[in-house]
Amino acid sequence: MRLEALPGYHRALTFGGDARPGSALLFGDNLRSLEALERQAAAQGVPAPLSACYTDPPYNTGEQWELPSGVVAYDDSWTDDAEFYAFLRPRLAAVHRLLSPSASVYVHIDVRISPYIRVMLDEIFGGGCFRNQITRIKCNPKNFSRRAYGSVTDVICFYSRTPAAPGPDPMYWGDARAAWSPGELDRLYPKTDADGRRYATTPLHAKGRTLNGPTGEAWRGLMPPEGKHWRRPPADLEELDQAGRIEWSSTGNPREIIYADESAGRRLQDLWTFKDPGVKRSRYPTQKPLEMLEMLVRQSSPEGGLVLDPFAGSGSTLVAAERNGRAWIGCDQGHPSLAASLGALASDERAAFSLWLPDTEMLAGPAPFDVRVEDGMLILPAGADESLTLVAGVDLSTSRADALHRHGGHWHLTADQSAPARVLLVREDGVRTIASVTPRTSS
Template structure:
């Protein structure tokens, strides 16, 4: 079943009536329904409208939206998903500068809602990664160090949530079956956005709520804890099918000293591990005597006796005073540690960047390396400084950027010229 609709059977079960009765409601146009793959489907909003206008219907079982873990964010002005997806604006993309038509890489100036609508037919189900850092619903304007307006963040509360929600429905349709989306947002409103993303992508496709340390600790005078972090919401189009490259993080110097406390005169820091493992090998090689000793009771050698001899001949087996052998493991062979869900990527101050709220390139690199492959297509429809596009290009990914800020467009053109990045520039022209 399409997760955005109820089937006829769902409606019948909820209302405690027969399937045939539901069909009669649809035929009489008392219950609005659409045909999807030759079967009728009822949107949640249409079902709610039906309930509110039909008091003769028996009290239904509590209806929960299937994608939001028993909660539903309702607010004035919330649009129907069908209306969002079916709306077709009259507009087109006008070329400003085509540098290489053979490349998909493009930057489009315009309202991302209309631009996404225009691009969707060509790129539906073809994008492996979306990273967006939208306005945070602060009600403020943001300017650069010279006080030039970069963008306005005047939408707040429900208006802001609906602004994001409309674009998320479109972005979902861009994602490939192996695609992911990372949404960077402030904690003050991020938890509401989480519910919206559950609705759009399905709570079952939620992967992580990442805490990002964005600045040094603050010393506010107000009666509250200092706020020095924001959040990144990570969802897949289809959980467990999304691209995941498991990029490891190198140990810090302190962690390396703690994990590898000993020092080898040639190979550097090391620790030792047992050369036996749980389980008994009765007839195999790893259960037999080696160098005059047997494995401990209930265990077997972790390696073949030939391999143990080879390691020992190379001086890579350390023998304790009481004759206990252990294998040396060196720090320079460590493949790194698993990345956790707290990231320390601080933003640079306004005097060090070309665009306010410009994101740390190392943060973007981690996301792109983990959740896309070479030649994957990446979208950032709140492109801002163009950092996502720049890092994607450095990592041999294809990319599409969108923004409606004049300063954003100027900064990106200057950066791309400096870095010798080829890009096809367009602007959205409305003919409504």
């Protein structure tokens, strides 16, 4: 799906040259954005274009979530529970309609509301599409005085677009694995061969007799143990032995050799340890670990697929998709989210995407503060360099999303200083403007 047009939106900027087909950051109410995506997808004849979706929506906490500067990132306060669920349901339903038959969705929520979200997802997707409720260890143990156990986990509800059924499963599955820890290697692969390769052995037989068939026949004069059968036909066992993949005990008992370096790793279970980055390393409150999001992208979308995050927040899902060769769409209506997402994407020089704004929003307008450039340094009014926190700057002449970098307490232009430039400035509080900056050499 390529976003050539989007009803009710205009393409404000394109970063990094030719964007991946579909890679876009949509600023505005995400329900409106999702409905516009539905109409555009239907117009292109691909009504269900998404390969996967990860979303970390509000949790109905009743709190205001702030940036370290005190700027409110978003307000998670609602009149009552009914208002919150009425807000969330149509957005999850829109995601459901946009998912392809092989797609899946991860809905990240807290343990308090997880039962209600499970019921909602069962109603939207169907109970047969439920795959897992994943428990994530999100932080270190807490020491507090209230009479309850420490809360160190949250929940990810994992659903497929199409129910699992007998026969081939239509859901895409990348079969991501976790690397063995040194302790696991010692325990699971306790032996070492002459070349130093770690290995284990496994029986060549399994329970159940084969009355008619090669796995019930003799191999090298050996019959399977009573009540069992060979796991492979004798011809295959002979090939294994010739390849040196069978270990014979001193009593003549054969076992298959399994090497550790041929294992893809440990299959992932439904208990994960991906701890949040913490306030000092986060650009946005409720930011989730990039390592976890990259794993989800690889697990549930093919290379070149299209990944959605309708509550983009920090922009980490978008970065995870970009790094792993997937197109992406991110939606959010918060100015701090826009700034955080642009700042996150600016860290990847390969990032290529379009910024779409509602037709009622325009980037053009007078700058809320004056800027000039001296020896490649962006100079703000006296005292403003401390009070205005710029998190992203985009040179509109080169489409570079890393036009500004901070050094020595000042902002410097990264782009070529040989010609005047128009730079999109996005502050931490979401104030954005296009400023004309002219190179100037101080005397």
